[in-house]
Amino acid sequence: MKIELQNVLPDEIEKRSFELISMELKEKGIVLPKENELVIKRAIHTSADFDYTENLVFSEHAVQKAMEAIRNGACIVTDTQMAKAGINKKILAKYGGEVLCFMSDEDVAIQAKKHGTTRATASIDKAITYQKPLIFAIGNAPTALVRLYELISEQKIKPQLIIGVPVGFVNVVESKELILQTDIPYIVARGRKGGSNIAAAICNAILYQMGDRDF
């Protein structure tokens, strides 16, 4: 079988991908809300999974609020090194923010063992000691979302935004629903789907809008 490759310049590949996603959405008759459009498209771009048109839910003006928080120097806390690796740190640094992940920290491992929790839970407890505005990008551990919910209920933390997109089978669906019950701005992938790649993609979609890209 002869395989024909499309001739697309290196710098054009991502743009062309977004054009193909836009065309396919049009064919499916899907019109995305303007302010959430680039986030949803980038989630599709990173997964080739059009389910994200349906399962991503946004609190009111979540994307704008996230951009405002970043302009004010917010840091992004992730629950995996993978998500941290995937986020564009250059644009974030321009505004004084950085990406934090405490999952491999020794003190987090010790606290988790001591309290019989996951390291993700302990890493949220570590995050609240930070004095900066925080955006949480949770792509893996539902226990991180559960702990955030508890700390929000106890008024011990008030994140700028929660990106709640853990993937999986145990308490994943439920932990996301908990976040929807808070008054904190959120972007949540309802259901089982999500992942560190989706968490990073959502962060990047927000950051790129603050840079010079229109996709």
Add this chain to the structure above:
Amino acid sequence: MKIELQNVLPDEIEKRSFELISMELKEKGIVLPKENELVIKRAIHTSADFDYTENLVFSEHAVQKAMEAIRNGACIVTDTQMAKAGINKKILAKYGGEVLCFMSDEDVAIQAKKHGTTRATASIDKAITYQKPLIFAIGNAPTALVRLYELISEQKIKPQLIIGVPVGFVNVVESKELILQTDIPYIVARGRKGGSNIAAAICNAILYQMGDRDF
């Protein structure tokens, strides 16, 4: 709405997830080939996407060949820092291997610019200068697979295994089909789906089988 969380011990979450995946496969009447089972289940675990039961294809005894290569000190080359971050480097190091990613290297950027290629292409060209047995875990860039195909055809490289799971819309489907035409052992996600998370998950499924886990 009252949300009920399942009470699962931190150490048991992943195991429980795999049990739920197994149950759901059984309900769907899907029986996986024994030697590929843990790879397919881990791809589902990392994506909550059961499409991977259908789109993952394996050359003959690919998983066994990968384990043998790792036992002989093979290194894993990734095309993203995300995939590198997600791979369990501890088990690999036990056998003398490491995870390599050249994507952020300055010389790779220079070569890519000079030749008008993607950095992924240039990073494959850099990889062939390595004198160790190599496993390629490509979760992002179809151009990396295309370059591997060219170098294999020119007999300039003979990887131990190619994990070909880039995700996306431009030349993704085609680049994977190219790899299927080689005589190199492969694990490929046919179609558009895949990603750095899937690439890392497949590597980990292989590595965990060499450790003390049975899931």
